Amino acid sequence: MDIAKDLALIDALCARDFPSEHERYHIAWLGPGDWPDVSDCYAYEAALVELFTQRWGAAERWGTVTLEERITRGEAIPEPWLSLTASAIDVRTWEVPDSIRRLTLAVADREDESRPRIWAAVTEADPP
Known part of the structure; x- marks a missing residue:
């Protein structure tokens, strides 16, 4: 782990x-x-969260349940939020300073909790 x-x-x-x-x-x-x-995966995520919080301040934290409900109703959710909703329950998002971009970090543990992975996305799109 580096x-x-x-x-x-x-x-x-x-x-x-x-x-x-x-x-x-x-x-x-x-x-x-x-x-x-x-x-170990969750500890690594916590370390990343701490480092990004030191850099950019507190993250917005939110769950993907509302997006999942909107998808179920047939609403089109843009990427990367669609993929994020399919793989993670809880996410953190930071605005990247001097940019219109944001970083989103999550543990993809929705599909197979025995093999979680850390998922990161950089986008200009606000969460829907």
Whole structure:
């Protein structure tokens, strides 16, 4: 686990151009992906949250239940929020200073709780 490497990746994603005018986001998986213990994943997420909070202030924290309900009703939810809702229950979002971008961090633990992963997205789109 190399937190410095993941911080550098997030910095690069915050600065990088988006793939196209229709794909206005970057998604990355952080950490090793194969955690020795499930609790290690959540501890790593907590360390990342602490570092981003030191950098950019307190995150907005919200659950994806409302988005999930809107999807169920047939509402179109844009990416990366659609993918986030499918994989995570709880997220944190920071506004990137001097930018219109935001970083969203979550543990993707909705599908298989025995193998959670840390999901990060950089986008210009506010949560719907």
